Amino acid sequence: MLACCGLIAVLIFSSTLLLPVPLSSVEADLRNQSPPVPTFERIDAHAHAYSASPLLFSMLRRQNIRIINISVVDKHASLERREIDLFKDAGLQNRLTLSVFRKSKGRAPWISTFDPESWEKPGFSERVNKQLDETFKDGAVGVKIYKSIGMELKSRAGKYLMPDDPVFNPIFEHIAERGKTLYAHIAEPAYEWVPMDPNSPSFNKDDQFWNIYGHPDRPSKKTILAARDHMLQQHPKLRVVGCHLGSMEDDVDEVAKRFDLYPNFAVDTGGRVENLMLQPPEKVRAFLIKYQDRVLYAIDQELLPWQNPEEQLKSWEETYARDWKYFSTGETLLVGGPKNRRQIQGLALPEPVLRKLFHDNAIRWVPGIAAR
Numbered sequence: 001m002l003a004c005c006g007l008i009a010v011l012i013f014s015s016t017l018l019l020p021v022p023l024s025s026v027e028a029d030l031r032n033q034s035p036p037v038p039t040f041e042r043i044d045a046h047a048h049a050y051s052a053s054p055l056l057f058s059m060l061r062r063q064n065i066r067i068i069n070i071s072v073v074d075k076h077a078s079l080e081r082r083e084i085d086l087f088k089d090a091g092l093q094n095r096l097t098l099s100v101f102r103k104s105k106g107r108a109p110w111i112s113t114f115d116p117e118s119w120e121k122p123g124f125s126e127r128v129n130k131q132l133d134e135t136f137k138d139g140a141v142g143v144k145i146y147k148s149i150g151m152e153l154k155s156r157a158g159k160y161l162m163p164d165d166p167v168f169n170p171i172f173e174h175i176a177e178r179g180k181t182l183y184a185h186i187a188e189p190a191y192e193w194v195p196m197d198p199n200s201p202s203f204n205k206d207d208q209f210w211n212i213y214g215h216p217d218r219p220s221k222k223t224i225l226a227a228r229d230h231m232l233q234q235h236p237k238l239r240v241v242g243c244h245l246g247s248m249e250d251d252v253d254e255v256a257k258r259f260d261l262y263p264n265f266a267v268d269t270g271g272r273v274e275n276l277m278l279q280p281p282e283k284v285r286a287f288l289i290k291y292q293d294r295v296l297y298a299i300d301q302e303l304l305p306w307q308n309p310e311e312q313l314k315s316w317e318e319t320y321a322r323d324w325k326y327f328s329t330g331e332t333l334l335v336g337g338p339k340n341r342r343q344i345q346g347l348a349l350p351e352p353v354l355r356k357l358f359h360d361n362a363i364r365w366v367p368g369i370a371a372r
Contacts, residue, residue: 056303070110113146140180144184
């Protein structure tokens with residue numbers, strides 16, 4: 001009965017989903033509302049914590065949350081950190097996430113990575129597999145590949161490296177044979193293929209490298225995702241989690257099409273929950289119920305060694321609270337900045353679906369995290 005009422009509320013409210021709402025018109029109603037406290041452990045399936053701060057571990061205990069902590073090589077990170085070795089060196093990334101894992105008492109299982117830049121050199125896949133085996137011995141539960149594959153790296157002949165390139169076949173087969181999961185951040189939101197808009201909620205002035213508008217030589221998003229899909233088809237025994245809703249964040253129907261075609265494919269919500277919020281709530285709710293075994297909750301937040309951990313972790317907790325309210329209740333939320341603030345309707349998902357989204361699916365798709 002409660003689920004039915006929640007769905008009716010969603011349908012009634014959907015006609016005003018995207019209308020901007022001044023803060024003053026709803027803040028009094030929201031001030032005293034809070035979502036019910038989760039009765040089960042949650043798993044944030046996509047995090048980047050490179051600082052073993054005691055504040056991180058106390059927050060995770062307080063919230064009853066585990067994170068899947070991910071290494072990633074980003075040699076074109078934002079301008080403020082582009083020269084910092086942390087983002088250039090796969091070995092350093094792996095050592096830091098391993099350190100957090102070892103100090104977390106089971107609350108931060110980790111995903112390792114490798115640098116694909118030398119893919120044209122002889123023995124590339126053998127070297128990578130050897131490196132990955134070392135991380136697996138240290139408890140890594142999976143491997144991350146990044147958007148530089150498809151959007152940045154080119155061969156000596158000028159051809160862009162794609163995720164279905166044969167050079168990766170021995171690596172992906174090795175990951176599958178070891179029973180590990182591939183985290184695939186392939187492509188980016190559509191705004192990277194259009195002129196940068198300072199008024200967009202996604203605008204980041206330091207992220208200009210990845211905006212490829214005006215570069216007709218670079219592959220289209222459609223081309224990159226087609227290569228990703230071909231990779232899924234080529235490796236049916238490889239478990240793949242598509243980061244950030246698989247870069248199909250603006251339309252859950254596109255995600256559903258891949259789910260129907262590739263049973264080895266799931267997605268996480270890291271950094272893209274607001275994209276779900278901006279779609280019709282009844283559509284998103286139906287999608288999450290139908291594909292309740294294929295979506296992993298995540299927020300894609302960072303904790304960097306030079307950041308104030310108290311400040312940064314406050315942002316984590318605020319995001320956890322907002323997202324739990326969105327998925328678990330039928331209440332309204334305010335999202336966006338001062339110029340694009342919007343009133344959003346919560347989904348009021350059934351409790352069994354919430355358990356899968358926030359816990360069970362991470363265990364299923366990244367089975368190495370099951371042991372505590």
